[in-house]
Amino acid sequence: MSSADDRGNVNGRAGRRNGGTTVKEFIQKVQSCQPSLNDSLEGEIQAFLFKEDLLHTYDDLTKVNPVTPTTVLKCLQARYNVRVFYTHAGCTLVALNPFQPIPDLYSLDVMKEYHCAPQPQEFKPHIFIVAEEAYRNVQSQLAPVNQSLVVSGESGAGKTWTSRCLMKYYATVAASSSLVKSQDTVERIERRVLDSNPIMEAFGNACTLRNNNSSRFGKYIQLQLDRFQLLVGASVQTYLLEKTRVACQPANERNFHIFYQMMKGATEEQRKEWKMPHEQHFMWLPNAEKTIEEDCFHETLKAMIHLGINTERQRQIFQVLAGILQLGNVNFSSLTDESKPCDLEEQSKDFLQRAAELLCVPADELHTCLRVMTLKAGKQSVLKPCTQAECSMRRDCLAKVIYAQLFEWLVTLINNSICADSSTWCNFIGVLDVYGFECFQVNNLEQLCINYANEKLQQHFVAHYLRAQQDEYVSEGLQWSFVKYQDNQSCLDLIEGSPISVFSLLNEESRLNRASDAKTLRVRLEKELSDNANISWDKFSKVPHFTVAHYAGKVSYQIQGMVEKNKDPVPPELISLLQKSNNSLLHQLFTDKETEIPTTKGLSKVTVVSKFKNSLERLMMILHSTTPHYTRCIKPNPDCQPLTFKKEEVIMQLEACGIVETIHISAAGFPIRIPFRSFMQRYGLILKDPRFKSASHCADLEAGGNMLRQEVEKLLRMVLQHHVLNSRCHINEKHNSWAHCGRTKVFLTQSMLDLLEEQRKKIQSQCAFTIQCCWLRYQRCRRHARRQSATLIQAVVRSWLVRKQVQRWNRAAAVIQNTWRKWRALLKSLAEAELDDAKDFVEDDMPAVNPVIRERGSVQLSHIQEPVTVRGWPMGLALASAPSITMSLTATGFQKVMSVMASLNLPSRRGEYKVKTNQCTQELASIRAQPKGSVKLHCQRSPLLYADRQPDLKREVTGFNEILLEKTL
């Protein structure tokens, strides 16, 4: 194969997608395949569009209604416009590339928030939800414990960014505790895993038209977790490095980053060592003037040191790379005499010399190897001079094989550095970052391999999600079928099937020891594969080709050069030369026993497609044994413009990654399925039957044939009836399709689940209300009983106190009466003396008056606790003139006592009442003298008035009340 071929093919790879026509075709296709849908749904779409202002709030594309490419597209656009970049699509996460750093979207705090959330799914859609879900699956140890995160999308969609986010997330949340390892040590595994990124990107990424930092290889990174789910190691598996880029860069694209990093970052000393003066132009370093942020040599060197690549090894690596660059400047002159080897152009001689020095191989041998081929004829070897094209091809081939081997060696080294001992880890989370579906104007073997890988992944997705869903419905006996989904098995049979397929025929041609002929291969393909509906040919095309109908669309592949690319032969003379290198690294790269390099000598069975197929099969085996999580990255515009959304670009990608179909199926199916037993344990309370709370009751019903299922159906009916009653409609087909009972599970739509949850909440709050009421009633009764008891005690005590008081008063009254009688006798005698006009009133004749009274005019009631003053005043008269005279004459008991007290002006005990008279101050002149003034009875409330009152806690209380309340409180 000539280098011109190579260029042509690579140009094809870089060619832009057939933009306008494809978009139009696609939109027409979408419209034409749904003509009736278009009409019938027009009204619904209109209704949907009315809520356009709410579109950005839909976190899951399955919730848009109806689910069509148009509505999905609008929803994504609305979210993108409000800077929301992640949206669920059933089990897949759709990630739109913002093309600019979004502050705080991936910060440490956000990571912690998602990691610590009890239900991260309830948070806004984010790549961290996917990461956390996978991590929790590992923690729960439910089979299959190992997880795979499949990140796909077209070039520039954000796969590498997403993979990096995932790795950073695990390096943070699954980081080993500082107790186990020192936080600062550079040996930390998380650091080393992250450090492998800059090296892989420097050697495997390049600036393309579609992405400044485009990964030119696929990779599967396995993050190894120990039994405590801590990150203890990692391993990397790479796929299909685009090694042709080393020797042939598409127009306006660049070579791998590492070459530019060397050119721009080398010190003067290094430049000298690598024979790379400032003014030197290298053919294989186009667009060197373009500076991108990935041109960071320092970062790569730092990462190399962290991974344990010492300075000597680094020197060897850069020498080899510099040697490759020098090779690129070696050009051959066109032949005049075909019997002689092709000569070097004059200025190329120096480059060849320098290349030989840098690769540490003899310059003359390198010169010969590039210009003369050795043909084996039996045991004899024949030397054949090469044409100019053949010389260029041998030169390119040398550069490619060195670079590819160096890349593989680096991957192995990274693996040796980050891979944990198999005894230390038990589970893993794999991150797969693969190239998306590719369809250019000219497609070759690389596109066939990439699209084949995508077909495989799509099949895995179909197998995992769609088929698993349908199969479960069937096994549960559900009379429900999905929208017809596309099974791509026949396409895969076409590409890789046995015994006859594109790959098998390609391998056969490659193994035949003859020059490949595109037309012959085309004829063979047509003859052998015409039965398969997935392959077709444009009869009028002059270029030999075949068209494959992939799940994401039709792609036409050019046959020319395909067989040569598949052979990917390396002249054995070149391998022998490299094995002689004094550069120990280069020597090691080509003497390693495990190195599998197809040489022209043996026409090895290891063709490109067979090698790729084998590695892909190994990957698929890993994927099948893990729980997959899909993330589809979408590139919103082809020019990598920040926050720019181009509908045509997005809709093509949605179709290419099968999102539209996924959404359709997720929305139309039953995303929620719950075993009967757990269903009844959660929702049984809706039936108001507490027995369903117990697992044993549910188990008994389950054991009793269909009984549990019947209860579930009854419950569902009840909830639906309740719903239709509330919404004033009738149960119809729509409601019936919200839930289905299988053999062991109940299948629900989101709407049904919402209804059940609503009903459950309602019943729970009713129960809570009842409990609250009972408790309040109980508390009220207790308080009432306490009050009554307190009141009773108070009443009893008060009446006792009053009785005691009255008894004291009675005793006092008796004393007063006694004194009173004596006074009466005295008054009587005075009166008699006055009446008898007795002139002299002999004091000595007076009846024996108590000397105390006589002396003080008052009596001391010794047995009354408080002194009672009895004034020397004619009480009879006082009482006769008092308004209460009648009362005093007729009153008995307390009233009588009060009257007496009023007469005697006795003070009350506690100041509730007071009897006042001004008469007692008057001098007793004559018994006939009428008393003057008035008697006033100041009576405050009787304590008995309070006897029937409840104690009021708020008011100030005193005395016994207080004591009682204190005790009861």
Ligand SMILES: Nc1ncnc2c1ncn2[C@@H]1O[C@H](COP(=O)(O)OP(=O)(O)OP(=O)(O)O)[C@@H](O)[C@H]1O
């Ligand atoms: N979430 C994001 N936030 C900000 N910028 C992003 C995000 N995702 C991607 N980008 C930007 O988009 C560019 C392309 O992303 P990335 O390299 O991950 O694409 P890719 O799908 O891996 O492409 P390729 O297949 O070519 O390697 C990045 O360099 C980055 O600038």
